Amino acid sequence: MAQIFSRYADQSLRLALVAIFGGALALMTIGGILVRSDYTTLKGWVVEQPVPFSHQHHVGGLKIDCQYCHTAVADSALATLPPTETCMTCHSQVWTDAQILEPIRQSLARYEPIRWNRVGALPDYVYFRHDAHVHAGVGCSECHGRVDTMPLTRRVETFQMQWCLDCHRDPAPHLRPRESVTDMSWNSQQDRRELGERLMQAYHVDARNLTDCNLCHR
Structure with a gap:
């Protein structure tokens, strides 16, 4: 019986299948690692706030x-x-001119809540x-x-x-x-x-x- 496809074509198909399944497995593995990584879960990351509250x-x-x-x-x-009024319970008396607390003072003056993250x-x-x-x-x-x-x-x-x-x-x-x-x-x-x-x-x-x-x- 005559061979329809060359030996090279047969090998290429097998290599392509191995590459496809291997690539899929690699993507699944990388995806699983990424989902559990600190980059995704944000574990250990500091969340930026409008005021750097300590x-x-x-x-x-x-x-x-x-x-x-x-x-x-x-x-x-x-x-x-906490609403701004809670912060100002103390900061109307202490650190009253601190630049870092300007967003708090502006929040109180404008009746706009601080948008904490x-x-x-x-x-x-x-x-x-x-x-x-x-x-x-x-x-x-x-x-x-x-x-x-x-x-x-x-x-x-x-x-x-x-x-x-x-x-x-x-x-x-x-x-x-x-x-x-x-x-x-x-x-x-x-x-x-x-x-x-x-x-x-x-x-x-x-x-x-x-x-x-x-x-x-x-």
């Missing part, structure tokens, strides 16, 4: 509690960002409540890190689904007494798992349904 100074130095600015964190889904933003399709986590005993630093050491606020976790699920599958080691939720330096002499399991019972945290899809996606 949690290190206000929380670490002045010992201002998280709820002084994030007033609704224990009562609503959103932690809320969110650091721990989640996608719109994720249903998340701060109050539920606060009442369960999840400390602020579990998700936001030691902000009391941050001159400029950065994201310390990926906030991806796998990260959330790791905690939801085993919440006990991440829990603390409710009165210590905003304490950045909190540490327990007790075994964290044993303490967490007792708190789960006290705060009625049922881990059996914490990985249900409709808990976070509604």
